[in-house]
Amino acid sequence: MRTKVLLALALLAGCGDRDAAWDASLSPSTRAYGLEGSVALVDESAGRVVMVSAGGDLEAKPISVPIEGGFVAAAASPDGGRFFVLSRGDVPRRSPSDRPPSVRVVGGHSGDGAGERYVLSDPLSSLAVDPSGRFVVAYPSGDDVSFVQNPNELIVIDADRGSAEGNPVPVTLRSFGGRPQALSFTPPLGLPGGPRRLLVVQTEQDLALVDLEAPGSGEITVRLTTGGAKLSPAGVAVSDGEAGVDDARIAVRLEGDPNVVVLSFEPSVPGESKHAFRPVPNVVAAGGVPSDVAFVRTDAGERLAALVPSRKALTLADTTTGVSSEIELGAAFDRMSLVTDELGAESGGSGDVALVWSTSAAEVALVRLGITAGTPYRSVERLALATPVASVRDVPGSNRHCKLLASADGRDLAVLDLVARTASPLVAARGGTALSVSPDGERAWVRAAGSAELALVDLESLHPRNLLLDRPIDNAFEIARPDGGPVLVAVHPYGAITLLDAREPDPLAARHYAGFLLGGLPLCACCLVSSPPRSRPHLPWPGPTRPKACRRCPVRRRCSARLPTAVWRRRLRPRPWRSGRAPRPTRPRARAIGHRRGSASTYGRGCVSGGSPARATTPSAETTC
Amino acid sequence: MRVGWLTSQGYDPFSGNNVLTQASFGATYALARSGLLSLHAGAFYDVGAASDSVRGASSRLRVHRPALGLEARYKLRPWLLPYARVAPGALRLDARVEDRGGGGALESGQWTWSLDAAAGAALAFPFGGRETSRVGVVIFAEGGYGLAGSVSMAMRPEGGGEGARVGEVSLPALRPSGALFRLGGGLAF
Numbered sequence: 001m002r003t004k005v006l007l008a009l010a011l012l013a014g015c016g017d018r019d020a021a022w023d024a025s026l027s028p029s030t031r032a033y034g035l036e037g038s039v040a041l042v043d044e045s046a047g048r049v050v051m052v053s054a055g056g057d058l059e060a061k062p063i064s065v066p067i068e069g070g071f072v073a074a075a076a077s078p079d080g081g082r083f084f085v086l087s088r089g090d091v092p093r094r095s096p097s098d099r100p101p102s103v104r105v106v107g108g109h110s111g112d113g114a115g116e117r118y119v120l121s122d123p124l125s126s127l128a129v130d131p132s133g134r135f136v137v138a139y140p141s142g143d144d145v146s147f148v149q150n151p152n153e154l155i156v157i158d159a160d161r162g163s164a165e166g167n168p169v170p171v172t173l174r175s176f177g178g179r180p181q182a183l184s185f186t187p188p189l190g191l192p193g194g195p196r197r198l199l200v201v202q203t204e205q206d207l208a209l210v211d212l213e214a215p216g217s218g219e220i221t222v223r224l225t226t227g228g229a230k231l232s233p234a235g236v237a238v239s240d241g242e243a244g245v246d247d248a249r250i251a252v253r254l255e256g257d258p259n260v261v262v263l264s265f266e267p268s269v270p271g272e273s274k275h276a277f278r279p280v281p282n283v284v285a286a287g288g289v290p291s292d293v294a295f296v297r298t299d300a301g302e303r304l305a306a307l308v309p310s311r312k313a314l315t316l317a318d319t320t321t322g323v324s325s326e327i328e329l330g331a332a333f334d335r336m337s338l339v340t341d342e343l344g345a346e347s348g349g350s351g352d353v354a355l356v357w358s359t360s361a362a363e364v365a366l367v368r369l370g371i372t373a374g375t376p377y378r379s380v381e382r383l384a385l386a387t388p389v390a391s392v393r394d395v396p397g398s399n400r401h402c403k404l405l406a407s408a409d410g411r412d413l414a415v416l417d418l419v420a421r422t423a424s425p426l427v428a429a430r431g432g433t434a435l436s437v438s439p440d441g442e443r444a445w446v447r448a449a450g451s452a453e454l455a456l457v458d459l460e461s462l463h464p465r466n467l468l469l470d471r472p473i474d475n476a477f478e479i480a481r482p483d484g485g486p487v488l489v490a491v492h493p494y495g496a497i498t499l500l501d502a503r504e505p506d507p508l509a510a511r512h513y514a515g516f517l518l519g520g521l522p523l524c525a526c527c528l529v530s531s532p533p534r535s536r537p538h539l540p541w542p543g544p545t546r547p548k549a550c551r552r553c554p555v556r557r558r559c560s561a562r563l564p565t566a567v568w569r570r571r572l573r574p575r576p577w578r579s580g581r582a583p584r585p586t587r588p589r590a591r592a593i594g595h596r597r598g599s600a601s602t603y604g605r606g607c608v609s610g611g612s613p614a615r616a617t618t619p620s621a622e623t624t625c
Numbered sequence: 626m627r628v629g630w631l632t633s634q635g636y637d638p639f640s641g642n643n644v645l646t647q648a649s650f651g652a653t654y655a656l657a658r659s660g661l662l663s664l665h666a667g668a669f670y671d672v673g674a675a676s677d678s679v680r681g682a683s684s685r686l687r688v689h690r691p692a693l694g695l696e697a698r699y700k701l702r703p704w705l706l707p708y709a710r711v712a713p714g715a716l717r718l719d720a721r722v723e724d725r726g727g728g729g730a731l732e733s734g735q736w737t738w739s740l741d742a743a744a745g746a747a748l749a750f751p752f753g754g755r756e757t758s759r760v761g762v763v764i765f766a767e768g769g770y771g772l773a774g775s776v777s778m779a780m781r782p783e784g785g786g787e788g789a790r791v792g793e794v795s796l797p798a799l800r801p802s803g804a805l806f807r808l809g810g811g812l813a814f
Contacts, residue, residue, distance in 0.1 A: 018637035025681035026725060046680075060792055471727060494726035499792075513792040514724045514782050515731050518680060520795070522634070 019522035021046045026517055032491045034477030036080035036108035036439075039489045041497075043517050044071045049085055050520060053109060054479060054487040058499040058511040064520045065106055065115065068099040072125050077133030080439070081108045082159060083115075084136050088123040103127070103138055103168075105159045109482075118163045120155055121170075128183035134160050135212055137199065138168075139180055151179040154201070156215040169215040176223060178203030185212070186238045189248035192267035193276025200250060202233040207252055207263075209279060217274040222281060224254065224261060231257060239295030239302065249319060250279070251304050253293045260284045260293055260306060262319045284317045287326060291334035296352040298369045305369070307356060309334045314356065314367060329380055331361040337392060339366070339418055342400045346419050355403065355418070357389040364389060364405070364416065364423065383423050387412040397441030399459045404444055406435055413446065415462055424462050428455075438478045438486060438502060445488065447473050454490065456505055467505055469498055470512060478502050627671050627807045629771060635778055635799025638679040639686035639720065647673025647688060649807055653696055665696040669712055679796075682723040688801065689717040690739055704749050708767075712741040716773050716801060722780060731780035731794060743769025743805065749813060764810040775800040 024045035031042040038053040048064045055061050069089035076083050083106040090098035101123040106115035124138040138155040152173040161167050173180065184200040199210040205225040211217060224231040232255040241247035252261040263279040286293075288308035296305045296316070303316040309332035317324035333356035340352040351370025358364075365382040390408035394400070403416040405423065410433035413426040432449045437459075446455040446464075450472050456465045471492040478488050486502035495517030500510040627649040636643065653667035671690040678684060692714025698706050716739040722731045745767025751758035778796035 018641055019634075022637055022679050058790070492726055494724075496724075496726045509790065511790045511792050512782075513794060514727055514729070515682070515722060515780065515794050516792075518638075518682075518722065518731075518780070518794050518796065521797070522637075 021521045021523070026494050028493045029474055030491055030493075030495050030517070031074065032475040032477065033074060033076040033083060034080060034436075034475075034479065034489075035076055035083055037480050037482065038109055039477050039479060039491070039497075040074070040076070040083050040106070041491065041495065041517065042067075042071060042074055042085075043495070046517070046521060047071075048520075048523055049074070049083070049106065050517065051083075051106065051109075052489060052497065052516075054481050054489070054499055056481065056483045058487060058501065058509075060497060060499060060511070060513055060516065062516070062520055064523055065104065066523055068102050068104070068117070072101075072123070073127045075127045075129045075136070076108075077129055078131045079108075079133055082106070082133040083108065084127055084129055084159075086124065086127050086138055089120075091123060103136060103155075103157055105136070105157075116159070116162055118157050118168050120168065122149070124155065128185075130185040130212075132185075134158065135185060135197075135199070137183055139183070151175075152203075154180065154183075154199075154210070156199070156210065156212065158212075166216065171210055171215050171219055173201060173203070173208045173219050174221045175203070176206055176221070176225070178205045180208075182233075184236050184238075186250070187240065189238065189240050189265075190244070190246045191248055191265050191277045192246050196277075198250075200236050200238075202236065202252075204232050205230050207233055207236075207261075209250075211275060214274075220273075220275060220279060222252075222261075222263060222279055224252070231255070235293065237293045237295055237304070241302065249295065251284075251293050251295065251319075253290055253306075256289055258286050258289050260286055260290060260304060260317070262304065264319070282319065282322075284319055284322055285324065286315045286317065287311060287313070287324065288315075290315070292336045294336055294338060294354070296338065296354060296369050297340075298351045303369075305336065305354065307333055307336050309358075309360075314354070316369070327367060327379060329356065329365055329367070330382060331358055331363055331365070333358045333361070333365060335359070335389075335392070339403075342394075342403075343418055344401075346401070353418075355392070355416075357392060357405070359388050359390055359408070362386060362388050366418065366421070381421060383416075383421060385412075385414060385423055386425055391435075392416075393435055393437055395437050395441045395444075395459060396439065399441040402441075402459055404435055404437065406433070410434070410448070415444075415457075415459065426457060426462070426464065436476065436478070439480065440486070443478070443502065445476055445478065447476055447490075454505075456502075465505070467500075467507055469507060469510070471496060471498075626809060627673070627805060629801070630804040630806075631801055632803055633775075633798075633800045635776070635797040636675070636686070636801070638677070638722070638778075638796050639684050640675040640677050643803070645673055645675055645686075645688060645801070647671040647690070649809060651811075653694075661700040663698045663700070665698060667694045667696055667710070667712070668692070669694055669714070679722055682725045684722045685720070686799075687717075687719040687721075689719075690714055692739065692741060694741070698747075706747040706749060706763075707745070708747065708765075709744040710741070710767070710769075712743075714739045714741070718776050718799065718801070720778055720780065720796070720799075721783075722796075724782065727782070730783045732783045733778050733780045733796075735776045737774035737776050737801075739771060739773040739801075741769060741771045741805065743767045743807065745769075745807070760812070760814045762810065763813045765808070767807045769805050771802060771805045773801045 033040040038051045041050040047067050051063045053061045067087045069087045072086045072088050074085045085104045089101035101120040103118045124140050126139050126141045128137045136157045140149050140151050152175045154171045155168045157168040180201050182202040186198045188195045197212040201208040207222040209220045233252050234255040235253040237251040239249045250263040262282045265277045268278040286306035288310045290306035291309050292307045294305050304319050306315045312329050312332050314327040315324050336354050336356045338352050339355045354367040356365050362385045365380050368379040387407040389405045391406045393404040395402045401419045405414040409431040411428050411431045414423045416423045430448050433446050436445045444457040452469045452472050454467045473490045475491040478486050481487050488500045488502045490498040496514045497516050498510050498512045627647040629645040631645050649671045651669035653665040655663050656666050657664045669692045674687045676685040692712040694710050694712030696710040698708040716737045720733040747763050747765035749761050749763050751761035775798050777798045779793040782791050
C-alpha cells in the first residue's frame, strides 16, 4: 500500500526524465570544419556532429551524426571530401552496450549520411589525415589517459575500404627512445616492387616508413642517431624522381644540423624483409643549417634545394654525387614553395620555379631553377613587401598564379601575382585576421577573431567588399550548393550560423539561424543512415534527410533511451525467413540494412550498430543493442 | 487547478518532467434536466506555463486552452454529483527560448485543436446546510484524457529578425495530449 502511495506521489511529481541532450550546455565556441558541400559543427556536449549543407534559398539543411562516446579529435581531408571524427567511447566499458572508441568517416556532403565507423581497441587522441583523404592514422599523444599505452603504436585506417578484418591495422614502430612527432603521407612513389604510398613518421630521433598499401607488413625504421649527439628530424621532402624509373627519394632535414639525410630505395634481399624495397641513407651537406628543403628540377637534372638563411643562399645539391652549388638570394629567406605548375607556360623552361619568403625580411623572391647553370645571378627576382611574411596561402582554380601572403599580426595582407610579379597590398584595420580562399579561387575572405566584420576580396579586381554581420564570426567556410552557386557559412558563438551567397554577399539577403544547435535533438536511432551512397552504391539511397524506414521507426515519437534493452533487441533483430521460400529480393533487404544499421546514439543508452553491410545482415553483426 | 501529464518529446525542452500545471476556470449552465440527470453547457479556460533550461538557455512554454463543453451530471446524492464531460477547444502554445549568442530570444506561437474527455465527481455544500438552498459551494475532482493536435516547434528570433531573413530552428514537435487531472472548487447557484 505504501509503495502504491509513493508511486502515485512520484507520478504526480512528474518523474519522467528528459533526454540528456537538453541538459548538455552549448559551448560558446563551436569547432567547425569546412568540407566540400557542408560544414561540420562539432556539438561536443550533445555527442554529435551537425553536418550543415545549403539549399537553394540559403536554407540550412542539417543532419546529425552521432559521436560514439566522448569527442577527442576531428579532421577534414584537404579536398573536403571526407570528415574524420575520433571518439573516446564509453570509458570504462562496463556493459556490452557501452561503445568502444572509434573513428567515424563522414562524407563531405550532408546527404552522405553517418558514414563508416571503424572501431579501435583503445582510446587514442590524435589523428593524421592523408591529403588525398584515403588514409587516416590514429595515434597516441601525451594527453592519453589509458593505464598502459604504447606511444609508438599507430592505427592505420583505409577509408576506401569498409570496416573489416585487416582494417584498421595496428602498426608498432620500433623505438630507440622516440615517439611519433609528425606524420607525412607521400604521393605514390616509384619503388622497387611497384608504386606505393608511404607514411613517413618522424620521431625525436628516428624516421619510420610504413607501406600504406600493406601496413600489416610492419615499418622500416631509419635510425638517424647512432651515438653521439641526438639528431632530430625537422622536416621531410619527397620526390618520385623520373617517370617510369624507381628512383624515389626522401630527404630529411635535421634540427640544427647542416646535413640533409637523403633516402633512396633499392630492392631488398629476398627472404630478409617483408618489403620489396629498402631505404639506403646518404648524407648531403647543405653548407649551413637549412630551414626548408625540396626536390627541384633544374636544367642539370633533379637537385635537392636547401634554403640556408645563415648564408642567404639556396643550395642545390646533386644527391647522387653530393656535389652542390649555391645561389645567392641576398636575403635570409627561410621558407620555400615550388610554383612551377601555378606559372604554367610562364615558368619558361625545363626547370622549376621556387617562391621563397622570409619570416624576418620584408620581401619574397622567385628563383628560376631552369637557368641556374652558368647564370645564377639572373635567376632570382626579388620583390619588396611592407612586412615579413608569416604565411602563404595557395589559390586554386583560375587564379592559381596568385598567392595570398599574410603578416604575423594579420594586419598586412598581399596578393602576390606570380606572372605579373606584383604584390598588391591589402591592409586590415585590425590584427588577428584569418584568411581563406574560395574553392574556385575567385574570392578570398578575410575576417578577424571576435569581430562581426567580414571582407570579400575579388581576386581578379582585388576589390574588397566589407560586410558587417549581426554577430561575431568564429569561423567562415565557403561550400558548394547542390544546385550550384557557392555559399558562405559563417559560424557564430553558441552555434548560431549565417548563410550568405558567396558571389553576391548581402547581409540583408543572408539567412541567419540563431540557436542553430538547439535543433535536431534528441538523436533518433533510425533517422540516420550509416552507409554513404558513394562508397556503397549497392544500397538504395532514400534521400538526403530521413530514410523512408524512419516512418516506421518505433522510436520516432519517444527517445530510444526510454525503451528497455530487450525491446530494442527485439525490434532490431533481423527477421528470419521461413524455410522453403524464395530468398528476399535485394532491394528490400538493402533497405532493411539501411534502417537497422542506422547509426544510433541516444546518449549512452541507445543502440549502436556498425560493421560492413554483409556483417550487418548476420547475427554476428557488430550490433550492441 | 489542472495537472496534465505530457509525454510528448516536444515538451522536454521546456520541462524536466512530464507535468504541466495550469490554472483552470470555467462556468456551466444547466440546459436540461430529466429526473436526477441534468445536461450542462460550459465554457472553460485553462492557462499555465512550464519553464526550464535547454542547453544552458532558459526556456518557457505558455499554454492557453479555451474550450466549450457539454457535461452530464447525475444527482446520486443531494451532495454527490458524478459527471462526465467532453470539451472541444483550441490550444495556444507560446514557446520562448533564450538566445545565448544574441541576447534576444527564439519564439514560437501556434494554435492547434484540443478535445478533453473527463469524468469526475462534485461535492455540493448548500449555504446554510439546507438542501432546498439553490446557492452553495462545490468542490470537484476529475480525471480524463486531453487530446490535442501536434505542433511543430519552429523557433524564430523574436521580432522576426528585424528585416533580415531568419531561419527556423526546429525543436521536436509537441503534441500536448495526455492524461489530465483537475481539482477545484466553485459556487453553484
